[in-house]
Amino acid sequence: MGIVVLLAAAAWTTHHAVVALDATPEAASRLRVVWICLFLVFLMQTFMYHLERVPRLTERVSRQLAALHVSILVPVYNEDPGYLKLGLESFLRQTRLPDSVHVVDDGSTNGDYAEVRAWWEREANRAGVATTWQRVPNGGKRHAQAHGVRVSPEADIYITCDSDSCFAPKAVEQALLPFARPRVQSVAGIVIATNNRVNWLVRVTDLWFVVCQLVDRSGQSAVGAVMVNSGPLAAYRANVIRDNLGSYLNETFMGRTVMFSDDSLLTLYAQQRGLTVQQPQAICFTAMPEKWGHFARMYLRWMRGSTIRSVWRMRYLSPSRPAYWLHAMRWLQMVLTQMVVVWLLAVEPLAYGKLPPESMLIIPFLIGYAQGLRYLSIIRSDERIRSRALTWLTMPLAIVLAWTVLRFLRWYGILTCARTGWGTRQNGAEVTLQGSAPSSSRPTEPLEVEVADRGSYVRMYDPLDESTLEIKQYRSGAVS
Incomplete structure (x- = not known):
């Protein structure tokens, strides 16, 4: 109902903007086609994310999923021991325990995690969860995951995660549910911030990240075409990873080895075989960047990876797949939005002496607040609703950030996509569990x-x- 009310307010504001433009017919005609296209894209997106449905767990499905061997792959590199232990402990608190967990220390330079390893092997043995712990020379996240794959040939489902992932108690159980459909090849979980109350940067990042998952990705999931799974929690049919392990470990772009965007590449492999969906009740906590420098490097890595992955989607995805056309629509939306911003703020004032109607400046915030209500649909036992409402109220800050700094970083990332290095955690953990405590x-x-x-x-x-x-x-x- 909140979404309906806010979208109605956006429509009312749009009416005033159109009336203002009608006063200058030449300005209205210059942008009419662009407005219509953007409106149709937005309308389709809103319609699609309301179509996402959560699978039901029946007795028959429960028996079917219980027979699957589930292996969790945990690559570790210069992780904070507190976050690593928190995540490993969460595996043992699952309503559906994993069958095996494979930890691979990818040549960390800040310690060997001896205490965490001793504790984990003891507790995993008590819980009846098979486990391996390997320390290998540094080769990157993909190679660390491959070491885990090689020692678990019996796996039916691989769950990939990060070393700071902390699963909610029903995460594994819920992530397995969509696999009751034979065509489903991968499942994305919902990722929220462990340290969401440290500062305003983390609050805004958490808001932006969760809304993107419950708006953009929920719409994609409704047609089985999720573009990018979450690194902190994603599940794959084992053959999706095993059959593509060679190309996964040896991806190059413009002659350079690609070190990042591993989750989107695995999702692309899954898209070529069947459906890629999201399970909104499979929740995972992760540590979000607490400093701007860390956030900027992470975002640039995402944008560079997104650009490379776009090239591969156009090259390898069949036009018969919904993911192909959703990907094309996203680029259309991004280009049109960029055109509108430049036109309203530069071309119209400088070339025609026309300032945009003030009512138009209200529309993005109303739409943002409407979509941002999805953030409040996740109820956290460790946070009061007033705190989450306070984060939701920061939506204008998130929108301004997206329209300014992040827009610049997006295009900079596109233009520098040939820089394929990882870029973070080279000098140790950038977020610590102790540091996340107020x-x-x-x-x-x-x-x-x-x-x-x-x-x-x-x-x-x-x-x-x-x-x-x-x-x-x-x-x-x-x-x-």
Whole structure:
């Protein structure tokens, strides 16, 4: 209902803008075709992301998925030990445990994670989860994943993740659901920020990232044509990775080895075989950049990878695939939007002496707030709704950032796509679990213990989300 109200307000504002343009017919005629095309693209996008449907878990499907061998691939390079341990622990808290987990330390230079490894191998053995831990010479994320693939020939499904990924308890169970359909070749999870309350940059990044997944990617998922899976959580049929391992490890562009954009390449392999979808109930937490320099390098890497992947989609995807035409539509939308911005802010004022109607400046923010309501559809147990509403209110900042700095970085990334190096974490972890905490003085021990009639009552302070955890142990020994 919120989306309907805000879109109605955008339509009302558009009416005033059209009335203002009608006062100068020559200006209206110059842009009429562009306005119509952009409106139709936006309308189609809005319609499509409301078509996304979550699969239902039935008893038959549950038995079918339980028979699959699920392997998680965890490449590690200069990761913060706190985030690495948090992620590994989340695998053991799954409602559907993975069958195996394969950790590959890709020649980290900031330590060997001996303590984390000893803890993990002990706990995985207790949980009945098979595991391997390899330390190999640095070869990049793809080669680290390949080491995990080679030691798990029995896998039916590979789940790829990052070394700072922390799965929500139902992530594995939900990520497997779409595979009940034989045509589905890959499943993308939803990624949200672990450290979303550290500063405003992380809040805006989390808002922008989540909305992109629940708007753009949800629309693509409705027709089985997700373009790019999430690095922190994605699942693939095992043969999608095994059969393409050679080209995956040896991709080159303009004579240079490509070190990034691994998730989009795996998604492209899956698109060539069948459907690529998103599962909005498979949630994963990840550490977002907390400093502008880290964010800019990450975004440039994404834009360069996106450009390379666009070339491959045009070359290798069949025009009979919906992904081919969705990809073409995205480029059309990007070019038209760029034309509109340049025309309104440069050509019209300088060449014709016409400033854009003020009402037109309101439309992007109304549409942004409407689509941004999708951000509030994810309920976090570690965050109050007022905090998420506060992040949603930063939408104007996200839009201004997208229209200015990120637009420049996008085109700079396109023009410099031949720079195929990774660009981050070369000097160690750039985000640490301790650094993501607003206060360094928070206690990690129980604050108080009370004895009640029905048993022990323990109140503990959680250092990650500043909340109080209440644990009751009854006389029967059960813990709730």
